[in-house]
Amino acid sequence: xxxxxxxxxxxxxxxxxxxxxxxxxxxxxxxxxxxxxxxxxxxxxxxxxxxxxxxxxxxxxxxxxxxxxxxxxxxxxxxxxxxxxxxxxxxxxxxxxxxxxxxxxxxxxxxxxxxxxxxxxxxxxxxxxxxxxxxxxxxxxxxxxxxxxxxxxxxxxxxxxxxxxxxxxxxxxxxxxxxxxxxxxxxxxxxxxxxxxxxxxxxxxxxxxxxxxxxxxxxxxxxxxxxxxxxxxxxxxxxxxxxxxxxxxxxxxxxxxxxxxxxxxxxxxxxxxxxxxxxxxxxxxxxxxxxxxxxxxxxxxxxxxxxxxxxxxxxxxxx
Numbered sequence: 001x002x003x004x005x006x007x008x009x010x011x012x013x014x015x016x017x018x019x020x021x022x023x024x025x026x027x028x029x030x031x032x033x034x035x036x037x038x039x040x041x042x043x044x045x046x047x048x049x050x051x052x053x054x055x056x057x058x059x060x061x062x063x064x065x066x067x068x069x070x071x072x073x074x075x076x077x078x079x080x081x082x083x084x085x086x087x088x089x090x091x092x093x094x095x096x097x098x099x100x101x102x103x104x105x106x107x108x109x110x111x112x113x114x115x116x117x118x119x120x121x122x123x124x125x126x127x128x129x130x131x132x133x134x135x136x137x138x139x140x141x142x143x144x145x146x147x148x149x150x151x152x153x154x155x156x157x158x159x160x161x162x163x164x165x166x167x168x169x170x171x172x173x174x175x176x177x178x179x180x181x182x183x184x185x186x187x188x189x190x191x192x193x194x195x196x197x198x199x200x201x202x203x204x205x206x207x208x209x210x211x212x213x214x215x216x217x218x219x220x221x222x223x224x225x226x227x228x229x230x231x232x233x234x235x236x237x238x239x240x241x242x243x244x245x246x247x248x249x250x251x252x253x254x255x256x257x258x259x260x261x262x263x264x265x266x267x268x269x270x271x272x273x274x275x276x277x278x279x280x281x282x283x284x285x286x287x288x289x290x291x292x293x294x295x296x297x298x299x300x301x302x303x304x305x306x307x308x309x310x311x312x313x314x315x316x317x318x319x
Contacts, residue, residue, distance in 0.1 A: 008095050020063040023096045027065050038077040045069050045092065050084065050107045051143065054187075055123055057221030062094040066219070080111040091219065099135075102126040102175070114154060116146030116164070125218065126175035135218040136177040141169030141185070147200075153193050163191035163200055171215050181213035183239070191246075200246045207268045208239030215239070227263050227277040229299035229308045236304060239268030255285040265304070274304035291316040 006012045007021040030044030048068050050056045059066040072086035088103040107121045120142055127136045145165040146154050153161030167187035173180050184207050191200030204225065208214035214235035226232040226242045244263040250256060259281040265274035277299045284292045295312040299305070 009097075019095055021095055023064070025064060025092070025096050027067050027092070038075060040074045041071070042074075043071040046072065048072060048086070048088075050105075050121070051109075051119060052148065052224075053221035054225060055121070055139065055217050056105065056219045059094045059221045059223070061221070061223050064094045064096055066094045066221075067092045080113075082109045082111075083107075084109075099132055100128045101132075102128060114146075116144060116152075116154070117148065119143040119145075123219075124174060128176070130176075132218075133176040133178055134212045135216065136174045137171050137216065137218075138174040139169055139171040141167060143167040143187075145189075147189070147191075159195050161193040163189065163193065163198070165189040165202075169215070177212075179210075179212045181209060183207040183209060183213065183215040185215045196249050196251070198246075198248045201244075202246070203241065203243050205241040205268055206235045206239055208235055208237050211237050213237070226265070227261075227299060228279045228281075228295060228297035229277055229310050230297075231275070231277075231299050231305045231308060232265070236267065236274070238272065240274070241266040241268055241270055252284075257281075257283045273302045275299055275301040289318055291318070 004012070004015055005018040006015045008017060008019050009021040026045065028045050028047060030042055030046040032040060032042040034040050045067050047058045047065060048056050048070065049058055057066070068088045069090035069092070070086055070088040072084060075083045084107040086105050088101055088105065091099040091101055093099060103123070103125045105123050107119065109117055109119045111117050121140070123139045125135065125137055127133055143165070144167070146152055147163045147165060153163055155161045165187060169185040170182065171185065172182040186203070186205045189200055189202035191198065206215035214237060216235050222233045223230060226240065232240055242263055242265055244261055246259065246261045248257065248259045251258070261279040263277040265276070266272060267274065277297065279297045281293065281295045286292070293314040297310045299308040301307050
């Protein structure tokens, strides 16, 4: 077994960080009740994934998932409307630690026919352990998008379609937060699909006005955002503006998917260039149950962090 890395729990801080400690844990154990029409009530340790996982996700990329000791109610009794309301009392992190929290959550998703979804949300994250006080925040936002999973598009014709997202969020201190602050997040994307190709041009900005006064997403699947080299899992004190383009395609009758992404990173004013990044990924399906993934990231530093390269190979078996 390979052990010369810093898992964040093995005290090997002289090595590169790979946040996958060698432990076993119970990821999920929950009970659900569906006896009320168009309503699902679920309680226990469970996976929660809302929208694109930016604010609440399972960090499924890691060896251990991030799961939640929580209660979640999903109601779909109104046509085209899904309401998720819940409470999280503990976070079982992907490093197999516990983060105690008092966190009511609300996510309301209205489907606008073929034009996408209009989503409003509120998340109140009140961490109760001093080591995590800086992660306490309250966030409110609106999101309009027609892209929540591959294949979603506004069709122009049989072979062409449009993609778009417009999102704004505001975040401020909450409960035990050590600072008083208010910051914003902007998330814009436009793109198109043509035959087997998809292109997206996007900008995501997380504002920052000082140490512990930045827009953060401590419960999100943050590896999926702002570059796979993971240089910006924690928002810099001066914020971050990520301008990026994504090109995807499929070959071999759809069994092979290829993705390339270019990022240009700045502070939230656009005046300080943090660095650039190239990301590439290939996935191959073998029959119904097996998938192989290869992934590469190269971050070229300018005024933030250092040059970084990362390579992953992953195999999945699903039944």
